[in-house]
Amino acid sequence: MDLYILRHGKAGQSFNRAEDSDRKLTSEGRSDIRKVARWIRSKKIRFEVIATSPLTRAYETAEIVARTLKEKGRLEVWDELSPGGNQETLFSHVAQYDKDAAIILVGHEPALSGLIGTIITGGDTASLILTKGGMAKIRTYSFDRKPSGDLQWLLTPRQMADMQ
Template sequence: MELLIIRHAKAEDHGHPGGDGARALVAKGLEQSERLGRFLKRIDRRPDVVLTSPLVRARQTAETMCQAAEMPGPVVQGWLACGMDPEAAIRELVAFSDFERVAIVGHEPDLSSLIEWLLGCSGSSVEVKKASITGLLVHPPAWHARLLFHIPPAMLGE
């Protein structure tokens, strides 16, 4: 399975009156999300399914990306909320292992931890920037991975 790991785009600052989960994307974040979708369409790497954290900023990133890529909308998954554990994520991803390409949209430091776990490295060796995309070739059931690409937002094009 090809796993596309996407961090949510630029959101409102911390301290939102509705709490962290209610922080929405700012204009720059919406534009970053559109670029993510156009990029996936342009390189012909649209996922079969997009899974997203239930937090507003992640959902908006996934929804906007899917719309720009001209693909079905995302599926909200509670396990992708802040505080995701890599081993728990793998247990949840098993249900999607029949798909050729799966995208997940989530948060830091959870995504970095998941990438490090799948690649067998540690020690803060991975940093996932907002609106970046990391592609891994994952081999269930052992869940070892090989890095295919990591693209920061500045390289997504227009």
């Protein structure tokens, strides 16, 4: 399985916790994610599912990707991608897909970096940062007894734009 992990684009500020889930992408954030989505399309990457956190900024990010790839029917909201979501539930959800599937998860920091670290090291020993709009690819993801896989790449939106 190829597991792609995408952090949402730049979002507006919130001034209290109640507004956090409703924060929308900024115009710069939407622009960056459109570039990322076009890069994904140029690499001919297709996803079995585009799974997203229900928070507005992540959902908007996933929607731009789905629309650009003409895969809106593959867009699903997974609550476990919300901040504080249960990582074990996420692993179980991903494990339901075929070993030849390609899946993209759209969510938030620090959970996504923690997720990548857990998969590639089997614990929490990896230290990495997934920038806003950044994306990672984990190849040969599996979930036999515990999640495992190889980090193939970790890119910023600028790096993806420079490779087009």
